[in-house]
Amino acid sequence: DSGVTQTPKHLITATGQRVTLRCSPRSGDLSVYWYQQSLDQGLQFLIHYYNGEERAKGNILERFSAQQFPDLHSELNLSSLELGDSALYFCASSVEEYYGYTFGSGTRLTVV
Amino acid sequence: GENVGLHLPTLSVQEGDNSIINCAYSNSASDYFIWYKQESGKGPQFIIDIRSNMDKRQGQRVTVLLNKTVKHLSLQIAATQPGDSAVYFCAENSNTGNQFYFGTGTSLTVIP
Numbered sequence: 001d002s003g004v005t006q007t008p009k010h011l012i013t014a015t016g017q018r019v020t021l022r023c024s025p026r027s028g029d030l031s032v033y034w035y036q037q038s039l040d041q042g043l044q045f046l047i048h049y050y051n052g053e054e055r056a057k058g059n060i061l062e063r064f065s066a067q068q069f070p071d072l073h074s075e076l077n078l079s080s081l082e083l084g085d086s087a088l089y090f091c092a093s094s095v096e097e098y099y100g101y102t103f104g105s106g107t108r109l110t111v112v
Numbered sequence: 113g114e115n116v117g118l119h120l121p122t123l124s125v126q127e128g129d130n131s132i133i134n135c136a137y138s139n140s141a142s143d144y145f146i147w148y149k150q151e152s153g154k155g156p157q158f159i160i161d162i163r164s165n166m167d168k169r170q171g172q173r174v175t176v177l178l179n180k181t182v183k184h185l186s187l188q189i190a191a192t193q194p195g196d197s198a199v200y201f202c203a204e205n206s207n208t209g210n211q212f213y214f215g216t217g218t219s220l221t222v223i224p
Contacts, residue, residue: 002157042214042216042217045214048211092156100146101146102158104155105153
């Protein structure tokens with residue numbers, strides 16, 4: 001157990017739907033990062049939050065959004081889902097920015 | 113994002129042999145590098161890191177070498193074991209960045 005908790009582990013949903021992925025960082029970690037991993041794209045950075053504030057955006061679609069709450073957990077919202085959104089979504093946390101990450105075990109999203 | 117690539121997408125080694133996994137990076141400003149191991153169905157796991165003020169760092173059975181001149185990073189695994197079979201990613205960060213950029217990964221298979 002890495003200490004980073006992601007729920008749900010698996011999610012199957014239909015095109016056009018909206019889902020929310022949840023991440024609880026390791027105790028004491030202020031930074032949360034979201035990554036998307038698909039077979040042909042590797043690990044793609046989506047977004048980074050630090051202590052509730054958005055710090056950086058990567059290749060995140062406008063249909064996707066995220067936030068980090070006062071208790072430091074984070075949610076990634078994916079809407080108007082398309083087949084191509086099927087992927088593993090990882091959350092990672094670190095105690096500070098510019099430190100190595102600890103990853104959660106991921107949420108496998110399947111859009112049908 | 114940054115161009116972090118791997119020379120070999122797959123690598124097969126005999127159990128007990130040493131493994132070398134290579135990675136090239138393109139951002140000369142990158143000064144912090146991490147190797148991650150990802151087993152099937154799991155999130156990436158931190159193996160070892162190195163900062164640019166070093167050219168070599170050793171861990172337990174693993175060594176990371178950094179050649180800043182040619183922007184090359186390698187991971188050496190000594191006495192490779194079946195449990196080392198996984199996908200290995202290199203990741204880079206710079207002190208001006210808030211996130212790590214990952215290579216596409218090398219799949220290591222250990223033959224018993």
